[in-house]
Amino acid sequence: xxxxxxxxxxxxxxxxxxxxxxxxxxxxxxxxxxxxxxxxxxxxxxxxxxxxxxxxxxxxxxxxxxxxxxxxxxxxxxxxxxxxxxxxxxxxxxxxxxxxxxxxxxxxxxxxxxxxxxxxxxxxxxxxxxxxxxxxxxxxxxxxxxxxxxxxxxxxxxxxxxxxxxxxxxxxxxxxxxxxxxxxxxxxxx
Numbered sequence: 610x611x612x613x614x615x616x617x618x619x620x621x622x623x624x625x626x627x628x629x630x631x632x633x634x635x636x637x638x639x640x641x642x643x644x645x646x647x648x649x650x651x652x653x654x655x656x657x658x659x660x661x662x663x664x665x666x667x668x669x670x671x672x673x674x675x676x677x678x679x680x681x682x683x684x685x686x687x688x689x690x691x692x693x694x695x696x697x698x699x700x701x702x703x704x705x706x707x708x709x710x711x712x713x714x715x716x717x718x719x720x721x722x723x724x725x726x727x728x729x730x731x732x733x734x735x736x737x738x739x740x741x742x743x744x745x746x747x748x749x750x751x752x753x754x755x756x757x758x759x760x761x762x763x764x765x766x767x768x769x770x771x772x773x774x775x776x777x778x779x780x781x782x783x784x785x786x787x788x789x790x791x792x793x794x795x796x797x798x799x
Contacts, residue, residue, distance in 0.1 A: 726760060 682689040683703065714720065737747045 723762065726762075729760060 680687060682691065736752070737750070740746050741750075
């Protein structure tokens with residue numbers, strides 16, 4: 610069919626295909642390289658998605674391991690005996706909540722003490738017994754007086770007392786001759 614495409618006859622002149630442009634080979638080479646790189650990008654995208662999932666899973670495992678390693682008797686229901694297991698760290702000492710004051714009497718507060726009694730109820734002399742460091746017996750040693758003294762205050766135990774109370778009946782209106790008068794009911798137990 611005449612008149613279409615290259616190489617057809619137009620009034621006696623035959624057209625031939627144009628000569629191949631040197632850039633055409635470069636274009637084909639680049640198209641092949643683009644196709645190969647596109648396939649490589651697809652493969653790398655699949656690997657990236659797989660590795661991203663693996664990293665997410667490993668991060669979860671690491672967080673669970675850290676949480677388990679940080680548990681101790683101070684922050685969980687674990688017994689204190691498990692605090693010294695290998696891989697476990699002991700709980701940090703807890704700061705006691707309070708006002709920051711030291712225990713005991715505060716500076717500037719009035720003091721209180723048990724006064725020394727000038728008249729004790731009983732005085733007991735404690736003589737040294739045994740032997741002196743030089744080897745002599747202290748039984749017959751001379752009394753040189755009191756070296757140090759201390760007082761002990763004993764509070765006696767309270768003795769329990771038992772009291773029994775029994776209600777008594779009484780009657781009013783008893784006549785001197787022994788006869789009973791009318792009773793009003795006052796004085797009856799209970």
